[in-house]
Amino acid sequence: MHVGIIGVGLMGHGIARNILSRGGFALSFLDHPGNQPVDEITGLGAKACATPAEIAAVSDVVILCVTGSPQVEAIVTGEAGLAQALKPGAVVVDCSTALPDSTLRMGEALRAAGGDYIDAPMSRTAKHAHEGQLNLLVGGDAATLDKVRPVLASFTERVDHVGALGHGHRLKLLHNYVSVGFMTLLAEASAQAADAGVDPQILVDVLAGGGGSSAALDRLAPYITAHDREGLPFFVANAQKDIDYYRAMSEASGAQKTIADGVSSALAGAVDAGHGQAYVPELVSIFRKADS
Template structure:
């Protein structure tokens, strides 16, 4: 069993850290809002640290799931960052969805300090985190990955090394690009069925057994049909992720016309007051059945 730390106890990090503890690993947690760390410790019995540096002291692995590139830099190499407290040979595993550039930057910084760094963004959402069934896409050194993978398995159903530092983040970008188009197509399909006077549940039951089947269809058609969006992966977070995809495409020459369009549509959802709605709220910007 490993001595670990987990930095960031949001809707993903809170259950992920819990799975580490449930699998027998020693866990120290840090969260910017201390009350969340206290709630986690009350439920799972681990230790609380006042800073990332303190949490990382003596650990074999330090996990993080924070907001963005700047948050990640702060918990890694800021004045009280984890890199200052980690022992030589320890490995930092970053589950934040961030840029490939920051992954490469922090991997180089870690290596210069005698530390390991794996960029390991996840897919599966809050339900995947709670059920310990996330898909983890990793970038980094193969030897370091081999050491980290059995511990990551505490909350993953699939985990794979995709290449050197940054490759995990690039793979997550592909994931978000694909999701954006799928959710928009599903929103249009559900809306069309409503306008056509069809039974949406019956329609999805049939077509989900054919070529149109997807995770989004099976898990989000009902809430789209019901107009219920107060849960799940927030529009604000999706727009952050899509901005990373579009910026990377601008650098590597990829063309992402559908992704750019869906990003604009999410901007319309934000204007409707849906910044914290689930990403399935794309249907909210479409005209309702029976209205011009």
């Protein structure tokens, strides 16, 4: 199979290198200013394309690894988009974090173009992407997933089929709401502790020995104790985007979102203050008192 990828950023670069080096597949990628340096993947044989349509014309599988629904929709149905040149039977695998309603519309557009679509949002970090150990939550037809499993196996540790098309993105938003929500709450508590002069290691130890023990604490502890942000290279602006996608999904279904509104407000304050490109662990400092 010839594979295409659109979005060679922090996560997509790792996916691309493993498709080439571990999977042994031919790879085309969209030439875009948002890409990470592509010397490694071009050295492994990857070929640059100028438009999504050019990628569609040569690819049996196309992987999307972009910011969210507006970008996915432009790539799939926009000018020189995938739907204009899709090979018959080709599968588009959307590894982005997107809105389920948009995912269903993109699925219809690609099926009308003669292909198919699965949503396969990722969990874990850029380090796991580099090492080929991502986890995917896949929504869509099981037979379609089986067609692309050899490609997915090249950059994943675990692939879970979670239901019909759209369920992957729905579960990813639920997951990120809980994960980002926990980390935002923890950052706010840690900021208050720091303002009060509490020893940060003692704070971490107390939380770890009680009800605060969690993956969120594991991810933020290096920053709380040593201002090391590198364990979670996830931008605050992207965290806010994911929470707002969750809020939109909740509003569309009539679900309660009171706590999500509070998390969004906290993150929006950080973004509005110019910290959108900070990593999430840095909220521990961003949330401190202005005179700290």
